[in-house]
Amino acid sequence: MTPAAAPSASSQPDVLPEGILLRVDGLKTHFGTGNRTAKAVDGVTFSLPRGRTVAVVGESGSGKSVTSLSIMGLIAPPGRIAGGRILHRDREGRVRDLARLTNADFRHIRGPEIAMIFQEPMTSLNPLMTVGEQIGEMIALHERISRGDLRRRVVELLKKVEIPAAESRADDYPHQMSGGMRQRAMIAMALACTPQLLIADEPTTALDVTIQAQILELMRRLQADMGMSMLFITHNLGVVAEIAHEVVVMYAGRVVEQAPAETLFGRPSHPYTRALLASTPDPDRDIAADGSRRPLAAIPGFVPSITNLPPGCAFAPRCPLAAQACRESPPELTTVAPGHVARCIRMEAA
Amino acid sequence: MLKPLIRRLIEMTVVMALVVTIVFVIVRIAPGDPAAMMLGPDATPQDVADLRVRLGLDQSLAVQYLRYVGGLLSGDLGQSIFLGQPVGAALLARAEPTFFLTLFSLLIACTIALPVGILSAYWRGSLFDQATTTLAMFAASVPSFWLGLVLMQVFAVKLGWFDPSGYGGPGAGLGTRLHHLVLPAVALGIVSSALIARFTRASMLDVLGDDFVRTARAKGMSEWQVVLGHAFKNALIPILTVIGLTAALLVSGAIVTETVFGLPGVGSLIVSAVLRRDYPVIQGALLVIAGLYVIINFVIDMLYLAVDPRVRY
Ligand SMILES: Nc1ncnc2c1ncn2[C@@H]1O[C@H](COP(=O)(O)OP(=O)(O)OP(=O)(O)O)[C@@H](O)[C@H]1O
Numbered sequence A: 001m002t003p004a005a006a007p008s009a010s011s012q013p014d015v016l017p018e019g020i021l022l023r024v025d026g027l028k029t030h031f032g033t034g035n036r037t038a039k040a041v042d043g044v045t046f047s048l049p050r051g052r053t054v055a056v057v058g059e060s061g062s063g064k065s066v067t068s069l070s071i072m073g074l075i076a077p078p079g080r081i082a083g084g085r086i087l088h089r090d091r092e093g094r095v096r097d098l099a100r101l102t103n104a105d106f107r108h109i110r111g112p113e114i115a116m117i118f119q120e121p122m123t124s125l126n127p128l129m130t131v132g133e134q135i136g137e138m139i140a141l142h143e144r145i146s147r148g149d150l151r152r153r154v155v156e157l158l159k160k161v162e163i164p165a166a167e168s169r170a171d172d173y174p175h176q177m178s179g180g181m182r183q184r185a186m187i188a189m190a191l192a193c194t195p196q197l198l199i200a201d202e203p204t205t206a207l208d209v210t211i212q213a214q215i216l217e218l219m220r221r222l223q224a225d226m227g228m229s230m231l232f233i234t235h236n237l238g239v240v241a242e243i244a245h246e247v248v249v250m251y252a253g254r255v256v257e258q259a260p261a262e263t264l265f266g267r268p269s270h271p272y273t274r275a276l277l278a279s280t281p282d283p284d285r286d287i288a289a290d291g292s293r294r295p296l297a298a299i300p301g302f303v304p305s306i307t308n309l310p311p312g313c314a315f316a317p318r319c320p321l322a323a324q325a326c327r328e329s330p331p332e333l334t335t336v337a338p339g340h341v342a343r344c345i346r347m348e349a350a
Numbered sequence B: 001m002l003k004p005l006i007r008r009l010i011e012m013t014v015v016m017a018l019v020v021t022i023v024f025v026i027v028r029i030a031p032g033d034p035a036a037m038m039l040g041p042d043a044t045p046q047d048v049a050d051l052r053v054r055l056g057l058d059q060s061l062a063v064q065y066l067r068y069v070g071g072l073l074s075g076d077l078g079q080s081i082f083l084g085q086p087v088g089a090a091l092l093a094r095a096e097p098t099f100f101l102t103l104f105s106l107l108i109a110c111t112i113a114l115p116v117g118i119l120s121a122y123w124r125g126s127l128f129d130q131a132t133t134t135l136a137m138f139a140a141s142v143p144s145f146w147l148g149l150v151l152m153q154v155f156a157v158k159l160g161w162f163d164p165s166g167y168g169g170p171g172a173g174l175g176t177r178l179h180h181l182v183l184p185a186v187a188l189g190i191v192s193s194a195l196i197a198r199f200t201r202a203s204m205l206d207v208l209g210d211d212f213v214r215t216a217r218a219k220g221m222s223e224w225q226v227v228l229g230h231a232f233k234n235a236l237i238p239i240l241t242v243i244g245l246t247a248a249l250l251v252s253g254a255i256v257t258e259t260v261f262g263l264p265g266v267g268s269l270i271v272s273a274v275l276r277r278d279y280p281v282i283q284g285a286l287l288v289i290a291g292l293y294v295i296i297n298f299v300i301d302m303l304y305l306a307v308d309p310r311v312r313y
């Protein structure tokens, strides 16, 4: 095993391997100051290949949303990016560190380069504007376009996200649409300027199961058709299996494992990932031929408070493999196999 | 759009009918004989009886009420006892200064309050926020007539930029008349801006935390596009109510301020009518003010309808 990433230093040049659209490197996003600092994200490192879907999984509070908002430059005080880099390659091939971008520059990133959709379709749209206006606004913000063309583009986008009667639904206000329709409208808005990267923060969590499946399928298809990259945040491993090429597992503000989806489900390395998989319902595994059920293996203990993290590995207090060394200093991300990294010194012990 | 309009008009008619009845009853149940009180202690019983007949007070209450309502329906607010003029004509003659004063004060209040409220919400906790919060508390606790007197002392008496009193005399041009309204309008406007500013701040704080504001930022909009285009438009809905309320309060605030600045408006007409117990004028003025409240409410409701697609009456 070799260290996958040296501890980041801002003096490093902004280089990004070809084929990687975005690399988050040692990102730290903290809220507040002094000894009450909440280290919501504390050294997150992962890569996002071009044209692939990377899922970010982790329990509630593990820092998934804060990571994605950091990438979008939408962390507001008392939050701040306290360290690390977010290297991004734009359409012109220019590599820049988004963690150090001015707000004025960021406005050209948001929309045409990176777009984002959120968990709550009910509240994420402006109630006073029609969905057509809101989608059109996104386009008009970044392109010069005539009114007639704008309208055509909006209707096209609504058709693309499979909203029936797109022509007339464009004039609907958000409250006239169902949750699933609104999320489709949000997706249409996010895709309006054909972004290179779509960040989706639990886009299906607030929806009915049947609608969830439709939205998921739609996003999977759009990602493939448009060849864009997607950062898909979820706490549902079932969703991950449906949509992701690669998976990033987060725990208490850190990445504990990144691997291709098949590897992660087949040969998980980190004890937390294994625990997560064991605690996820799986009918094939959990229901025997005679109909008897195997109980789910809930992870014992609690997620540590991000204002008071243990000095060593944050998962050690709950880890069946934890040794003394785990409690002393946090482990580095190490390469398990090409494209597969994990943050654990005891993974061979299993 | 038409059906809610008609419904509101019916509601307004009902409210006005109630107001008319209440005003009628209040004036009748006021202690003492209005005729005797108007004529004073030196009047002979014969004078009082004559006046009662002239005012129709010798009739039964039902007849008086019907006459009164009948008069109102034909646009007749009654006859002033002292001005030798119909009440409607007297009010109309005095309407202009009051109307302009209210309008100016409201404009001044909104011009100060909306930007201050928006910015203090956006920069919450900043020095600007703290300073304007303190100023607003001060402004809200100052009576407008006192502020009026201070402004008059400084800008009219000491600096001589404005006339301390009056409306420019008969035949004065519009410019002169408006010039006379500056100080009273500023006094009224500053005092009422406090309420609107506090409310704007609270409403903006609410909206700035909403998910769609984050969506707007995620689109790549500039902060000002986000704050004014998305956040403020949503925050405006509750603010409209407060602006309407302020407009209504300004009408009564104008009564006092007009007296301070010697403006020949409805306010000073009412004050002199009260002093002289000119009941028909008081009655008419009360009706007009109540009518203004109802109309302001109606305008606010219609604005709601125009701004918020979710509102359907
Ligand atoms: N504005 C903020 N101020 C203070 N702490 C914050 C703020 N935003 C997030 N946090 C903290 O950061 C931590 C990570 O939050 P985050 O929203 O990223 O979790 P998450 O992984 O997205 O969880 P979920 O699955 O519930 O969405 C949480 O402990 C949260 O309390």
Ligand SMILES: [Mg+2]
Pocket: A064, A065, A066, A201
């Ligand atoms: Mg989240």
